Amino acid sequence: xxxxxxxxxxxxxxxxxxxxxxxxxxxxxxxxxxxxxxxxxxxxxxxxxxxxxxxxxxxxxxxxxxxxxxxxxxxxxxxxxxxxxxxxxxxxxxxxxxxxxxxxxxxxxxxxxxxxxxxxxxxxxxxxxxxxxxxxxxxxxxxxxxxxxxxxxxxxxxxxxxxxxxxxxxxxxxxxxxx
Numbered sequence: 510x511x512x513x514x515x516x517x518x519x520x521x522x523x524x525x526x527x528x529x530x531x532x533x534x535x536x537x538x539x540x541x542x543x544x545x546x547x548x549x550x551x552x553x554x555x556x557x558x559x560x561x562x563x564x565x566x567x568x569x570x571x572x573x574x575x576x577x578x579x580x581x582x583x584x585x586x587x588x589x590x591x592x593x594x595x596x597x598x599x600x601x602x603x604x605x606x607x608x609x610x611x612x613x614x615x616x617x618x619x620x621x622x623x624x625x626x627x628x629x630x631x632x633x634x635x636x637x638x639x640x641x642x643x644x645x646x647x648x649x650x651x652x653x654x655x656x657x658x659x660x661x662x663x664x665x666x667x668x669x670x671x672x673x674x675x676x677x678x679x680x681x682x683x684x685x686x687x688x
Contacts (some may be wrong), residue, residue, distance in 0.1 A: 555580060557677055559591045559598055565655040565662060566600045573685045578677035589679040592670050601653035601663050611652045612643040633658045638665040
C-alpha cells in the first residue's frame with residue numbers, strides 16, 4: 510500500500526517539475542488573449558467610450574468628460590447620443606425622429622407643432638443654419654441638437670443624422686475635470 514502511495518506521489522512530483530517557464534508563458538499568453546478578445550467584444554459591440562473635447566453638451570457634459578454609451582439601447586426623442594459625421598464623433602440630443610417636422614421660432618424648437626419638451630430650456634437660433642425651416646426629418650434619421658445651442662455642429666449644419674451614424678445612447682458620464 511505504501512508503495513502505491515509513494516509511486517502516486519512520485520508521479521505528481523514529476524508533473525509539478527515539468528511546469529517550466531515556457532508552460533507559464535503559454536498559460537499567460539492564453540489568458541491574456543482571452544481577456545483582450547473579451548474586452549474587444551465588449552467595446553466593439555456592447556459599449557463604447559467617448560471623450561468630449563468641446564462644450565457642445567454643456568452643462569450636462571463638460572470638456573474632458575468621459576461618456577460611456579450603450580450600443581444595444583434603443584434611442585428615442587430626448588436621449589443623448591454619440592454619432593459620427595465625416596469621421597468625427599459628436600454628442601447631441603435627439604429632438605425629432607424621421608417623418609416629424611422641426612421648426613425654430615423665437616428661440617424655441619417646435620416639433621410637429623408642439624414645443625420640444627426638455628428638462629432645461631435652451632434658447633435655440635436658426636441664424637446661420639445650413640438647412641431651411643420648417644425641416645421635415647427624413648425617414649431613418651434623427652434631428653439632433655447640441656445642448657449648448659450656440660454651437661451649430663448639429664442637425665442645423667448636417668441635416669438629418671442617419672440611424673447608421675448613431676454610435677449609441679449615453680448611459681454614464683464620468684467627470685474628469687473640476688473634481
